[in-house]
Amino acid sequence: MTELGAFVTQDTTRWLLAGVAALIVLIVTLLSFRKKPQVSAAATVEAMKESSAILVLYASQTGQAESLARRTAASLNAGGQAAIVLSLKEATPDLLQHAAQALCVVSTAGEGDAPDEAMRFEHTLMKKRVELGQLSFAILALGDRTHGHFCAFGHRLDAWLMECGARQMRGCVEVDDLDPKALAKWDGFLSSLGAGQAAEEEIVFDDWRLAAREVLNPDSKAQKLVRVDLQPVEGQAQRRVVWQAGDLVEIITPKGHRRDYSIASLPGEGHVRLLVRQKADGDGSKLLTETLQPGEILKLRLKVHANFHLPEGSGPVLLIGAGSGLAGLRAHLLTAMTAGRPCWMIYGERNPVTDGGACDELIAWQDKGQLARLDLAFSSVTDGQGRYVQDALVGRTKELKEWLADGGSVLVCGGLDMGRAVDAALRRHLGNDWAEDAIAAGRYRRDLY
Numbered sequence: 001m002t003e004l005g006a007f008v009t010q011d012t013t014r015w016l017l018a019g020v021a022a023l024i025v026l027i028v029t030l031l032s033f034r035k036k037p038q039v040s041a042a043a044t045v046e047a048m049k050e051s052s053a054i055l056v057l058y059a060s061q062t063g064q065a066e067s068l069a070r071r072t073a074a075s076l077n078a079g080g081q082a083a084i085v086l087s088l089k090e091a092t093p094d095l096l097q098h099a100a101q102a103l104c105v106v107s108t109a110g111e112g113d114a115p116d117e118a119m120r121f122e123h124t125l126m127k128k129r130v131e132l133g134q135l136s137f138a139i140l141a142l143g144d145r146t147h148g149h150f151c152a153f154g155h156r157l158d159a160w161l162m163e164c165g166a167r168q169m170r171g172c173v174e175v176d177d178l179d180p181k182a183l184a185k186w187d188g189f190l191s192s193l194g195a196g197q198a199a200e201e202e203i204v205f206d207d208w209r210l211a212a213r214e215v216l217n218p219d220s221k222a223q224k225l226v227r228v229d230l231q232p233v234e235g236q237a238q239r240r241v242v243w244q245a246g247d248l249v250e251i252i253t254p255k256g257h258r259r260d261y262s263i264a265s266l267p268g269e270g271h272v273r274l275l276v277r278q279k280a281d282g283d284g285s286k287l288l289t290e291t292l293q294p295g296e297i298l299k300l301r302l303k304v305h306a307n308f309h310l311p312e313g314s315g316p317v318l319l320i321g322a323g324s325g326l327a328g329l330r331a332h333l334l335t336a337m338t339a340g341r342p343c344w345m346i347y348g349e350r351n352p353v354t355d356g357g358a359c360d361e362l363i364a365w366q367d368k369g370q371l372a373r374l375d376l377a378f379s380s381v382t383d384g385q386g387r388y389v390q391d392a393l394v395g396r397t398k399e400l401k402e403w404l405a406d407g408g409s410v411l412v413c414g415g416l417d418m419g420r421a422v423d424a425a426l427r428r429h430l431g432n433d434w435a436e437d438a439i440a441a442g443r444y445r446r447d448l449y
């Protein structure tokens with residue numbers, strides 16, 4: 001560490017100053033390793049003033065950008081450079097104006113959108129010009145070309161920082177689907193800043209066995225929706241078999257791609273349950289729904305998905321999803337019902353006769369009085385009465401407001417198109433301000449794909 005290099009002196013004052021500097025480096029280093037930053041922006045500004053720490057900002061939907069931001073900070077630390085890691089949701093103009101260097105690791109979500117945690121930053125701060133003439137910055141932008149709007153949020157952030165007078169240390173590094181070559185470019189840039197070799201976070205895929213499988217819509221004209229129950233192979237890695245509602249599994253497909261699936265069960269049920277929609281020629285979905293045979297093994301790891309954990313408190317919960325989106329909601333429903341939180345579920349499928357299999361459990365919970373409200377929306381019915389989940393909200397503004405008034409939360413899971421339609425409906429009924437505030441406060445959470 002350069003600050004610690006100044007240690008070699010007999011001068012007591014310099015020893016003291018070096019001691020203070022070391023303490024600051026230690027504090028900011030510890031801050032950078034904390035899993036959930038809870039430090040206030042004001043405290044961070046104070047720490048920035050006292051040290052030469054590099055600010056590492058992230059905006060992440062499913063956790064990859066956050067994890068790369070932490071890895072970035074760890075590499076800087078390994079080279080003796082202090083770094084502070086913060087979500088963009090905690091970044092204020094004051095903070096940015098006190099930083100000399102900022103490295104931003106941001107993904108793009110939705111259709112070219114900022115991740116939810118950065119939505120307020122983009123819709124408020126990025127609408128203004130903040131004087132940032134003192135700041136040098138670089139951006140690592142995560143994206144996926146198959147989604148279009150490639151790395152759009154990273155580019156908007158890049159353009160805004162330059163408009164504010166900040167200086168680009170290097171051009172935006174675009175990363176397509178975590179391409180290792182692009183990530184190596186970022187590592188090269190970090191080396192030029194004096195970063196060292198941080199210990200790599202060990203990513204372990206364990207062996208899991210297919211315990212049971214059931215097609216929930218065998219007579220449907222739609223693609224198969226399949227319940228897949230998996231159990232860890234005994235004698236290995238039991239240490240990691242813990243998760244909570246909202247978390248994901250990641251699998252490696254036969255073609256070597258990594259695919260995420262929402263965990264539909266709770267650990268007490270004795271298996272990881274997935275609800276998988278088979279895609280025609282789908283690499284990962286075909287493996288889970290067809291190729292893998294009961295008793296056979298696949299590589300899998302559990303992934304914390306903090307942005308989709310159940311909002312804290314005892315308030316009511318409104319859960320909205322369609323099709324395989326039930327996977328991301330079922331464990332939340334179980335957790336919230338057990339905690340005695342009032343639950344309202346709006347679930348959509350195609351046809352009640354051929355695609356209603358996943359609804360039976362929901363209906364049973366409603367019959368037992370555990371699920372306070374259940375609305376089922378079937379889109380493909382012969383009488384012309386087809387409706388989608390967002391249609392279940394029509395004419396119910398008052399009911400919605402009452403449900404969400406007292407610490408209520410909304411969780412939405414499923415396809416991106418459904419998510420957008422539900423978002424538009426919620427904004428129509430409750431207003432844009434409600435949506436922006438609820439997203440910023442973590443009371444409106446989404447797991448879309």
Ligand SMILES: Cc1cc2nc3c(=O)[nH]c(=O)nc-3n(C[C@H](O)[C@H](O)[C@H](O)COP(=O)(O)OP(=O)(O)OC[C@H]3O[C@@H](n4cnc5c(N)ncnc54)[C@H](O)[C@@H]3O)c2cc1C
Nearest residue numbers: 259260261262275276277280281282283284285324327449
């Ligand atoms: C956070 C998260 C949670 C998820 N949870 C679930 C869940 O609970 N249940 C679930 O079913 N899914 C879930 N998914 C989606 C899942 O991860 C996979 O994306 C999905 O199963 C399709 O992957 P695949 O490998 O089967 O298909 P792929 O091989 O990726 O192909 C998908 C389809 O696109 C076509 N295709 C592939 N590449 C191209 C191309 N370049 N151009 C044009 N067409 C192409 C294929 O022919 C196929 O029809 C989730 C995704 C995320 C990000």
Ligand SMILES: Cc1cc2nc3c(=O)[nH]c(=O)nc-3n(C[C@H](O)[C@H](O)[C@H](O)COP(=O)(O)O)c2cc1C
Nearest residue numbers: 060061062063064065107108110112143144150151
């Ligand atoms: C629902 C969804 C929408 C996405 N939309 C885009 C997009 O519009 N543009 C883009 O470049 N990448 C898009 N991506 C790809 C992500 O940016 C990429 O997977 C990234 O690595 C995710 O990082 P995160 O986990 O930090 O959010 C999307 C991914 C998902 C699951």
